[in-house]
Amino acid sequence: MPALNVFLYMFADLLTGHAIFAVYLFIIMDEHGRNRLKKLPVLLLSPLTVSCIAPAFCTDIPDNSILHYCLYSCMILLMCTLWVQWAWRFGFWQAFAAACMAGIFQVAVSSLCQVLSLKLSVPLLQCSQFAVVSAVYFAVVLSTSVLLYRLRFGTWFRLLLMDEGNQRRTALLLFALEAAMETFLLLQSGVRSDYLAQYYFLTLVMAALMTGLVIHLAQRFEAARQLEAQQDTIARQQLYEQDLEAIRQEVRRFRHDYKNLLAGLSQAAANGELDQLRASLSELDAGFDRRIGEKIQVSVQIGNLLIPQVRSLLLTKLAAMGEKGIDCRIEVLYPIKKTGIDVWDFVRCLGILLDNAAEGALETETPWVEILLLAQEEGLSLRVSNPYTGTIDPDKIWKESFSTKGKGRGLGLPSYQRILSEYPNAASSTVWTEGVFVQELAIRGGRL
Amino acid sequence: MISIYICDDEEAVRHQVKTALEWKIFMENYDMEVVCAAAARELLDTLKDNRRNIYFLDVDLNEEEWDGFTLGQELRRRDPHGTLIYITGYGDLAWKTFQYHLEAFDYIVKDGEQTGLFAARCLEAVHARLQDECRDPAEVFSLRAGDETRHISLADILFFETSPKPHHVFLHTADSRLDFVGSLNELEARLGERFIRVHRAYLAAWDKIEAIDWKRNKIRVGGRECLLSRTGKAALKKRVGESL
Numbered sequence: 001m002p003a004l005n006v007f008l009y010m011f012a013d014l015l016t017g018h019a020i021f022a023v024y025l026f027i028i029m030d031e032h033g034r035n036r037l038k039k040l041p042v043l044l045l046s047p048l049t050v051s052c053i054a055p056a057f058c059t060d061i062p063d064n065s066i067l068h069y070c071l072y073s074c075m076i077l078l079m080c081t082l083w084v085q086w087a088w089r090f091g092f093w094q095a096f097a098a099a100c101m102a103g104i105f106q107v108a109v110s111s112l113c114q115v116l117s118l119k120l121s122v123p124l125l126q127c128s129q130f131a132v133v134s135a136v137y138f139a140v141v142l143s144t145s146v147l148l149y150r151l152r153f154g155t156w157f158r159l160l161l162m163d164e165g166n167q168r169r170t171a172l173l174l175f176a177l178e179a180a181m182e183t184f185l186l187l188q189s190g191v192r193s194d195y196l197a198q199y200y201f202l203t204l205v206m207a208a209l210m211t212g213l214v215i216h217l218a219q220r221f222e223a224a225r226q227l228e229a230q231q232d233t234i235a236r237q238q239l240y241e242q243d244l245e246a247i248r249q250e251v252r253r254f255r256h257d258y259k260n261l262l263a264g265l266s267q268a269a270a271n272g273e274l275d276q277l278r279a280s281l282s283e284l285d286a287g288f289d290r291r292i293g294e295k296i297q298v299s300v301q302i303g304n305l306l307i308p309q310v311r312s313l314l315l316t317k318l319a320a321m322g323e324k325g326i327d328c329r330i331e332v333l334y335p336i337k338k339t340g341i342d343v344w345d346f347v348r349c350l351g352i353l354l355d356n357a358a359e360g361a362l363e364t365e366t367p368w369v370e371i372l373l374l375a376q377e378e379g380l381s382l383r384v385s386n387p388y389t390g391t392i393d394p395d396k397i398w399k400e401s402f403s404t405k406g407k408g409r410g411l412g413l414p415s416y417q418r419i420l421s422e423y424p425n426a427a428s429s430t431v432w433t434e435g436v437f438v439q440e441l442a443i444r445g446g447r448l
Numbered sequence: 449m450i451s452i453y454i455c456d457d458e459e460a461v462r463h464q465v466k467t468a469l470e471w472k473i474f475m476e477n478y479d480m481e482v483v484c485a486a487a488a489r490e491l492l493d494t495l496k497d498n499r500r501n502i503y504f505l506d507v508d509l510n511e512e513e514w515d516g517f518t519l520g521q522e523l524r525r526r527d528p529h530g531t532l533i534y535i536t537g538y539g540d541l542a543w544k545t546f547q548y549h550l551e552a553f554d555y556i557v558k559d560g561e562q563t564g565l566f567a568a569r570c571l572e573a574v575h576a577r578l579q580d581e582c583r584d585p586a587e588v589f590s591l592r593a594g595d596e597t598r599h600i601s602l603a604d605i606l607f608f609e610t611s612p613k614p615h616h617v618f619l620h621t622a623d624s625r626l627d628f629v630g631s632l633n634e635l636e637a638r639l640g641e642r643f644i645r646v647h648r649a650y651l652a653a654w655d656k657i658e659a660i661d662w663k664r665n666k667i668r669v670g671g672r673e674c675l676l677s678r679t680g681k682a683a684l685k686k687r688v689g690e691s692l
Contacts, residue, residue, distance in 0.1 A: 374545055383548060
């Protein structure tokens with residue numbers, strides 16, 4: 001049965017390749033949870049399909065090994081991409097980039113090790129030669145994995161994937177690198193034994209350069225993002241300072257007036273006009289409280305938010321809502337130093353909730369939005385509420401692309417849920433009662 | 449007899465509130481008594497009868513160990529159904545936080561001689577509410593959401609659903625969806641006859657089931673749709689048979 005032998009040989013070959021691909025994929029995705037491991041068996045479909053289809057190709061297309069190789073590789077890459085897309089719930093380009101990256105490492109390792117089995121001219125028994133090659137294979141995979149882990153390559157790569165503007169560009173670049181690596185693998189059959197060392201060296205350098213390139217890109221993206229956040233913070237801080245300035249002015253005016261007021265009061269006291277005294281006192285108190293109380297309230301509460309990114313977002317949204325005529329109230333009882341989940345994820349969640357709240361509130365006659373943030377030993381709790389009109393269909397609001405406002409809107413709640421699905425320590429509840437829509441997010445403890 | 453506790457650093461305020469409340473109780477002939485007016489530590493030490501007391505607490509306690517909020521939390525822990533009323537010096541208190549996280553009933557602003565009057569008015573409102581509550585002692589389902597415990601009346605629950613997130617469960621009522629850590633198996637065992645497991649992912653309130661669509665494998669529970677599995681069907685049929 002030659003057909004079966006071809007099939008088995010190919011399947012075994014592809015299976016090793018996929019196993020190594022999976023190892024690298026988990027490393028570069030910085031994956032710690034066990035949930036994705038459960039999805040791993042589905043990846044078996046890829047070698048299975050390819051090794052079933054491959055022999056059929058061989059007969060149809062004239063014998064052209066390079067063309068065959070390209071076809072298999074593209075098929076495998078596509079199937080791995082689909083798997084990544086499914087397992088991590090990524091978009092296509094993100095998944096494609098991840099598959100290419102893991103592919104680069106896998107192909108590099110294959111070229112390093114397969115060339116051994118081809119060129120090893122030591123007169124060994126075939127069996128022990130196989131053992132040597134497998135041992136080298138294993139050692140290379142293990143050492144590079146540990147090295148990548150130590151370099152925190154996964155964190156950087158995840159960061160690069162998050163760069164939403166450039167996902168396609170990153171994916172195509174990684175695909176080009178992957179293709180280059182594949183070419184190296186093909187080249188090995190033409191390497192003469194005496195150039196083995198050079199081939200080895202070149203492959204290693206290529207892989208190292210690619211790793212370095214990805215880390216560099218990620219670092220550049222991170223730097224750009226930080227710069228943007230800083231500029232935003234500065235812009236918003238100015239608004240905050242304007243408020244403080246207004247308070248300062250008011251206090252100065254009060255200081256100027258209070259001597260006169262006191263003179264009037266002591267006059268009234270001297271004359272024994274107790275009622276008048278009481279009336280002026282309460283008037284004084286109420287006036288001062290009303291004029292600056294509101295501004296102090298917001299400033300004090302915002303001041304308790306010690307995370308710049310969150311504060312910046314909140315100031316931006318508060319300013320935008322203020323312009324639209326939404327009455328905002330914010331309470332931050334205790335200082336907030338950490339969010340318990342990734343800060344940027346928290347910022348995205350908060351942004352979605354505030355946008356939704358503003359949108360809902362604007363449809364009512366007296367729009368208001370209320371934000372409560374409470375930090376405690378056990379964790380952080382966020383509560384955003386707003387009034388709404390109309391009815392809410394609980395079966396639909398969490399579904400993709402549903403909105404009472406028609407197409408293109410209402411993408412908020414599903415992506416909010418998708419962000420939170422990564423965090424078992426976060427629980428989000430929704431309450432809509434007596435015309436008020438409330439979103440609550442409770443985050444326990446935290447790993448950050 | 450309902451006990452009233454007052455906690456404020458200032459002796460003058462404590463005295464004022466205490467006198468006003470005692471006068472109100474005497475005038476209206478309420479079944480209440482001011483047990484203790486003291487600082488936080490002393491209050492916690494004397495707190496013995498832990499059921500449905502009324503507390504008047506200062507927000508800005510000048511104590512290292514406690515502030516108004518944490519004292520409120522401690523009291524909530526010891527007396528989950530007590531009534532909390534806050535006394536504050538300023539109008540800019542983070543009141544909503546107190547309201548949502550401690551279920552505080554109301555707050556009064558310190559305003560010279562008026563403080564006592566406000567306290568007495570507040571007591572009147574508390575008394576009215578307690579009268580209402582006595583009439584319907586509802587069975588509640590308690591769940592921990594984040595750092596606090598929530599109580600949902602059992603009669604309001606439509607169904608429980610497994611969340612896509614492992615170990616998380618959604619509780620659905622007509623106007624909310626609450627997320628908490630739990631499992632349907634454990635809930636099914638705990639809640640007993642009132643609920644029926646209609647699907648691996650759904651536990652529905654028996655008395656809220658409105659319609660059963662045997663063909664499309666769905667049931668309507670309080671206007672909402674749940675999935676129905678084969679074992680769920682069998683359980684339903686058995687239960688329907690029993691209740692006929």
